[in-house]
Amino acid sequence: MTSALPPVAKATPQALELARQVLRIEADAVAALIGRIGADFLAAVDLVLACKGRLIVSGMGKSGHIGRKIAATFASTGTPAYFVHPAEASHGDLGMITGEDVVVALSNSGESEELVRIVPILKRQGAKLIAMTGNPASSLGRQADVHLDAAVAQEACPLGLAPTASTTAALALGDALAVAVLDARGFGPDDFARSHPGGTLGRRLLTHVRDVMRPQEAVPTIGPDASLADAVLATSRGGLGMTAVVDAAHRVLGIFTDGDLRRTFEKKLDFNTVAIADVMTRTPRTIGPEKLAVEAVEMMERHHINQLIVTDPAGQLLGALNMHDLFRAKVI
Structure with missing residues (x-):
């Protein structure tokens, strides 16, 4: 039983x-x-x-x-x-x-x-x-x-x-x-990072913008006299969702993003005649290469942007990064 x-x-x-x-x-x-x-x-x-x-x-x-x-x-x-x-x-x-x-x-x-x-x-x-x-x-x-x-x-x-x-x-x-x-x-944080190199904390504390940014040669650029059509082509080829507008010395004058493109459609502008200087975002958000990648994340989230241009103190273009770059680096 x-x-x-x-x-x-x-x-x-x-x-x-x-x-x-x-x-x-x-x-x-x-x-x-x-x-x-x-x-x-x-x-x-x-x-x-x-x-x-x-x-x-x-x-x-x-x-x-x-x-x-x-x-x-x-x-x-x-x-x-x-x-x-x-x-x-x-x-x-x-x-x-x-x-x-x-x-x-x-x-x-x-x-x-x-x-x-x-x-x-x-x-x-x-x-x-x-x-x-x-x-x-x-x-x-x-x-x-x-x-x-x-x-x-x-x-x-x-x-x-x-x-x-x-x-x-x-x-x-x-x-x-x-x-x-x-x-x-x-x-401090740097000391903490040295004893936590393998995990998420280590990546957040040890990864700098220079480690994840795309170098200058990989960033699409155009001059301020280029047309809106030129900007669209450059943005499409670059894979960053943006193109940097620079002068002859590669100093950053502005940025043209996918968001700017959507706004120009609403205005029904002539893409072949309008100069990019008239529709670009002037004084864009930038960051230095020595900054932590998590600072780039914080800046993007605070200003609701998806790309950041990397410059030196004189404003010369050094590179750029977007949210996808930060995801790949597992900073986010």
Whole structure:
């Protein structure tokens, strides 16, 4: 005889209220940290800034997961950092930590056996210890060079068992420490880009206009005395949706775009007799080759245009680009 399968549980309206309660509890836990930021926090920032070695982050269980994220945040914002599992540390990985390192130890209770066990060894080596716990009087709190209070009033778990609000608070406090150190180091967008070269962030921060623009010889150009018909032909051949109007020295006088062409149709002008100087857009939007490609995107979106002429400070044509070029470069 086969036994009946248990009924499938379904969400109830109570689930929504419980979810809202979890978010309220965790938000309150993070907000409560604000009033505790003071001299100890500044001392922790100074310890990290003075570190001649690496920042080592360690924690057991859920605190360990949070510690990995904190280490990754520091590493990507200018502070060499990595995570060391405290249990593995007792079995050889302590060799990864030197006396010039600073250790950030995470434990809500401050009594995690694996962490407490290795603290005396770390101290004998000369490493500095920042403890992030919910109990300043704990073993970790007492032995730390700096203690950061991450206590929470309650866990968001209705059983009061699963680390929830406490891990959220620890993560937020770790982020606060990383950002404070980042700012003190003068870490900027270019520094960030160097540690994020492979993804979208890297492309946005490292790609310049000169990297994606079409060179001068690939940009359709005509003189100001050319006819409207000449402009249409040049625009059609160029594949940019525009042609630049330049003088004999290749200084930009104006631009003629597909949009300008549509407007001339409405005026029913004679394409063979009208000079381009009479219908072009004068003083067009331009950008320098040293600008970031994302600045070109922002300019195009702000002014509702699809093409940009690239010039030097004297206004001489260097190249051009359109939205398709930016799409191909995966800047957008």
